[in-house]
Amino acid sequence: MAEEHRLPLGFRAAGYACGIKSDPQKLDLALFVSERPCAAAGVFTQNEVVGAPVKVCRERLPRETARGVIINSGNANACTGQTGIDDAVWVTAQVAGQIDCAAEDVLVCSTGVIGHFLPLDKLEAGIPSAASALDDGNHAFLAAARAMMTTDTVPKQASRTIRIKQGEVTISGACKGAAMIAPNMATMLAVVMTDARMSPAALESALQQAVDRSFNCISVDQHTSTSDTVLLLANGASGIEVDGGSQEFQQALEEVCRELALQIIRDAEGAEHFVTIDVTGARNREEAARIARSVADSPLVKTAITGNDPNWGRIVSAAGYAGVPFAEEECSLTINGHAVYERGAPTGIEEGPVSAAMQTGDVSIGLVIGRGEGACRFWTCDLTAEYVRLNSEYTT
Template sequence: MSEFSLPLGFQASGIACGVRGDVGRLDLALFVSDLPAATVGVFTTNLVCGAPVKVCRERVPRATGRAVVINSGNANAATGDRGLADARRMTEVVAKSLGCNADDVLVCSTGVIGRFLPMEKLEAGIPEAVESLANTPDTFVLAARAIMTTDTVPKQATRSVELRGSNGPKTVRISGACKGAAMIAPNMATMLCTIMTDAELTPADADAALRVSVNQSFNCISVEGHTSTSDTVLLLANGASGTGPLDADSRAKFQSLLDEVCVELSTAIIRDAEGATHFITIDVIGARTREEAFRIAKTIADSPLNKTAIHGADPNWGRIVSSAGYAGVPLREEDISLRINGLDVYRDGAPLPFDL
């Protein structure tokens, strides 16, 4: 049994409906809230975005979200008006099976760009996915597997904490599932993520919290620097924990917990990245602002020379210092120091002797 669980009032399923062409390969996931949920999202910065992204942008933020349907194997991107109609049709089929409004259903697709969806397979599979819904660790992991493309493992996270709202202290849960292993770069890259919580949040509070967490996690990862057409991070908050509106202290605790979930999921993407052999964390200390620190770290992370040096175990640390110098952040060479894996190699603008 999976160690990850769904929050109260949520169900999930993952089935094989033939989108991928591989017999028995899971390719259709469904996440459903039993109650109307505050639903918000953050999406790709690519101007060429998939049809599902366009549909989701039209529908969030909203206070009455009910479901997220996701297919893998086909991105439904660069598919024109037909692709947009197909994305909307997917939400209509889900809504009919659930007995809810189609506008309360969001849709995501991931896979090959430039091909039309096999709608006959999806329209047949969605009712089956609805029939398979349950709030169990097993259905949660099936849904996480169904959204995988080049991923080698499902990516999930679960956290719980006691929070206080107008109805007193209650246990609140946050759980998420994501996919992503290639086309990963800051500003959202080829990844899809659905996060669910039984906390009670307004759409405005949920939107603000999600944007903070995404900026500290998904927007801080890089593999090859390619920004995708389909990136989506969604958050649904249905209030099923019974807390009522959270007090200020509990909202801060919720933010920290959401940050943890997003960091765990984004880290899982990097660890599973296509062709990756190293996991590197870049800490920039002493910058004047977070934005300047981010710019320096991003420049270092995106440098092909730095990546090849790390892959080849080449101690050419000068490339890292050089990258910081062209990040577009005002700095003085004599103020720069560099430590790698706890080893000081450069301090106050001068190299240090070290043993390999």
């Protein structure tokens, strides 16, 4: 059973099956709507090739008067040229007609097959039905989270309620993960909502910082999608004003984002191990992150983990080609707490107990660089034959 998560005050959600996915029973349309105008900010894919919804959202954000987000799964509306952009704008206008606002106040995300135009007829019929199902209950929030899914096996939600000043503020989010079936495209989408009152500028900076330490610190297969999007909406319904300097809010926001990001790793296609990589002692955080990502994305490291093999040579050498200068004599490595490599030399540890610790399915890699104070925690999964099978099945 999915844990119960509630929406922040003043938000409603809905999930609806409008027939974009081949199975007409499957939810494929999610709506998140605020009863009042929200501050809104977004963080988007760094890919040069971006889906039409990303182009539309980038133009509209940050803004002070957002009212809602529409997400469809089953079709990414990416690589669809000007028609795709026109379609995305049209979709937001349909939602705006239902909730009585300007089209520009509606944001849009799409995930699914690439290179196909959106089925506008199905959306035209489905959007009013989805709008009439909008509800502030936990069930509606869960339905919206389900409607975002592609090959995710579980819906992904997280929430925190914290006390700030004179009252309570809630932050809740839903996301979908990186799972792919040919010819579909992985996409990471998340919507995070809060009933705090914040300026768009404060919201944007809080979101960028939270994403840098959550969604930007995970990798399943290093393939940055055309449509990755994280949106944050703040409607102020709690009456609590949060300024950009609030540590409590920032921490809670980061926790929500991290919880969502880690759900993506735990649900990665074919994955059997959940891997945490801590790089410390780098000159700065950016260099630590570059090393962590290099380790996380090495197929040789990933397959060693699949086999519960404490193959430290693969880890150290993956760190070594990250493009960050360091001296191997200052480099040490632990696997699940066992020191396997210390200051450039093998410790000669028995591998059996290390391998046994890896068999739990949780692997933690601690890499010390010895150059400074920069640190980064990064999460990934292993690479299994099942991942290959799922992504090489010819389905067209």
